[in-house]
């Protein structure tokens with residue numbers, strides 16, 4: 484067999500294999516989070532919290548992509564990605580100072596405005612942590628919880644797991660062990676909703692991108 488023919492066959496085999504792999508592996512479901520560090524949380528702490536939240540969302544079948552949009556300690560957003568028109572799949576995440584102001588001050592670790600705006604209270608995570616080492620984990624779990632609210636919709640608290648409405652010793656123990664996660668049913672809903680939003684982003688509604696979420700009417704509020 485001529486060398487050229489053999490090379491052609493090898494290339495054909497590679498391209499066939501690549502095509503087969505492409506056909507069998509579904510596209511990742513990606514959620515982009517635009518992070519506004521209004522609490523001026525330490526960069527390293529926030530980065531670790533994002534890692535933890537990303538791990539938890541990853542266990543639910545969603546890949547989180549983080550864009551640090553406001554940070555006095557670094558020159559974030561060199562490509563101006565934070566200021567482009569937002570897509571339905573984008574989540575705006577605000578890390579706020581303080582503990583939240585409502586009638587449940589001891590249980591409030593975040594607040595969510597459906598469909599795309601989530602906030603977590605940095606000082607609440609600090610207060611709950613027994614040591615500085617625990618802050619990123621708790622903050623990361625709080626972020627995953629609030630993003631869960633966005634993708635699961637209203638009334639999404641559950642009896643167990645990361646969407647439990649009030650975290651007690653059991654939830655904190657699980658959180659620190661990396662075991663405070665979405666249930667399998669919640670994971671399916673999260674994947675379906677994220678997939679739906681991705682479809683909006685690339686489909687017929689592409690030109691009807693959401694305006695700045697802070698100005699959207701009829702926002703539904705979910706606390707902690």
Ligand SMILES: [Zn+2]
Nearest residue numbers: 640648706707
């Ligand atoms: Zn909640």
